Amino acid sequence: MTERIVVGAALLDGGRLLAARRSAPPELAGRWELPGGKVEEGEAPEAALVRELREELGVDAEPVERVPGQWPLRPPYALQVWTARLLPGSAGPKPLEDHDELRWLSPGELWDVDWLDPDVPAVREVAARLVTGYASE
Numbered sequence: 282m283t284e285r286i287v288v289g290a291a292l293l294d295g296g297r298l299l300a301a302r303r304s305a306p307p308e309l310a311g312r313w314e315l316p317g318g319k320v321e322e323g324e325a326p327e328a329a330l331v332r333e334l335r336e337e338l339g340v341d342a343e344p345v346e347r348v349p350g351q352w353p354l355r356p357p358y359a360l361q362v363w364t365a366r367l368l369p370g371s372a373g374p375k376p377l378e379d380h381d382e383l384r385w386l387s388p389g390e391l392w393d394v395d396w397l398d399p400d401v402p403a404v405r406e407v408a409a410r411l412v413t414g415y416a417s418e
């Protein structure tokens with residue numbers, strides 16, 4: 282079975298990370314994730330990330346850097362994560378699709394939300410980078 286990639290965005294702004302609460306499907310609703318979605322056939326993952334952030338949150342964003350690692354989801358899917366930032370002039374994120382609540386989490390709040398299980402190691406990687414400050418502008 283060919284592996285299919287789901288991209289998640291660790292959208293960072295002012296040293297905070299955006300978390301999004303899923304509204305569907307029922308088995309995932311209420312859990313928190315990095316906004317994103319499935320990479321389409323022939324699409325680059327970075328392009329999928331930009332597209333999904335526009336569709337789901339109404340923002341103009343750009344990928345910054347791949348977070349090392351890949352985390353298995355329900356086969357054939359696997360999660361890859363990029364840090365991302367809002368472009369100048371972008372609207373602020375709104376839960377337009379798939380989510381019913383958004384939260385900007387400071388480093389001390391990263392574990393206040395109930396992340397989907399596969400996101401936990403990804404958020405841990407992002408947390409290590411937030412603390413060392415490389416993405417905290």
Ligand SMILES: Nc1nc2c([nH]c(=O)n2[C@H]2C[C@H](O)[C@@H](COP(=O)(O)OP(=O)(O)OP(=O)(O)O)O2)c(=O)[nH]1
Pocket residue numbers: 287288289309314315316317318319320354358360379397399400
């Ligand atoms: N977007 C996203 N999905 C995640 C994360 N962690 C995780 O387990 N998932 C799961 C939830 C879903 O089963 C799947 C992604 O599906 P999705 O519904 O977000 O993707 P999509 O927008 O492309 O959906 P669709 O076109 O099939 O409606 O991966 C995450 O951090 N971000």
